[in-house]
Amino acid sequence: MIHSYTLNGYHITVDAASCAVHVTDRQGMDAIALYEDGDREKATRLLQEKYPQVPLADITACLNDIDALRAQGKLYAPDVYQAALPRRTAPTVVKALCLHVAHVCNLACSYCFAGQGKYAGAQALMPYEVGRDALDFLVRHSGTRRNLEVDFFGGEPLMNWDVVKRLVAYGRELEKQHNKMFRFTLTTNGVLLDDEVMDFCNREMHNVVLSLDGRKEVHDRFRVDHQGRGSYEAIVPKFQEFVRRRGHQGYYMRGTFTHYNLDFLNDILHMADLGFTQLSMEPVVTSPDNPSAITQDDLPQVFEQYERLAQVMLERHREGRPFDFYHFLIDLGHGPCIHKRIIGCGSGTEYLAVTPWGDLYPCHQFVGEQQYRLGSLLEGITNATLQQEFGRCNVFSHTECLQCWAKYFCSGGCAANAAHATGSVTGVYDIGCQIFKKRMECAIMLQAALDEYNENAR
């Protein structure tokens, strides 16, 4: 299966099975399409008819190149993975936890997927002992995995800051005892950021995720405190100082766009102009009947924003003031192996969410939905059937994915989005699919453009 498209003047063909990327001219892209069945004579004839100005020798050379790529398994490659790994399911080790250290928040963002941090339940802060037990659980079930990830999440984690610090210290002890490496991440709305938090995070947090939606009027539409006051003015200077102090350490500005700011490119650029270079912008997660939801009718504008974003990123790269956009990050040469691309996000198996009371859920998006409760730190996994369902969920479990060119880039998408849209983790959230594919087209085009830029620079 191949997928060919033209974007920003680049003609690109992606080979679905090998994930190889070919950058061509218009004629080359047509040659790839016309020669897929391997009928050399027919392809030659059709190309001569379509491009009478192109010498036969050039057509022959191009088809020879295609033959070589076919032999190398980089074009029209057969999908051998399902046969090679017929029962490939998520491993039984746990390697990542999302610790809900606070089911309470000092903001009242009306679009919050977590019900303003309470996940439709009681307000709570995770006691240190529950967090400690969670880290013990993670190590105990991590098998031979050395890299373990813990995300301090909520609600607002800084409302339980002392526990966060104590858990990091405990994690460092566990590292020495068990030869593990913890990568801690903190997600925060920034309201409680101060010097002490910043300095601790810069010593201990592998990554920090800072919630900012973009322009003030966009950010303050939803991200208000309990008195209805916008948070932009309070948090932006703190985020700027935090990022300045982080230097080269990882961070992401993480924004949410909704139906109300379909021109979200302006919000991304606003964040770039504030001096932030590691940017992420996500479509809102909400029910389809919520006025802020992204609809099918919104998609043309959403796609156009992503395409223009890629163009602007290229311009800024050439101007020497680049920024990264998370969804456009792709390393074609060093990306994940096919095993990872089949398994996907690992929710419910290698990645679990832990509530303040120690309940286990497949991920943060399922917390509070009783039918998705997997068990608890005390009991272990009590709903083995549910965990097996998540374990069997991989790219091959989704009927729609089997014919999708992007399946080994996407890996089947977000299980939570699928479940909430269709009732099943093996379904697909169609709007999410369409958005992912457009983002991937843009990301690959960026790689093609940067490759050309670097080549010309040599």
Place this chain on the structure above:
Amino acid sequence: MKIKTLVSRDMVDSLTTGGCGECQTSCQSACKTSCGVVNQPCEKKAEEDK
């Protein structure tokens, strides 16, 4: 009538060289909602390149 193939990881080869599981879980990254796995670099390759 040109074709240029960008350098990319050999997926068939990764059937045997991959699968260590040390790579980052997608939702530990920036998004928490809609990412795919391709944004995640391979930890094993990063180690080998050091």
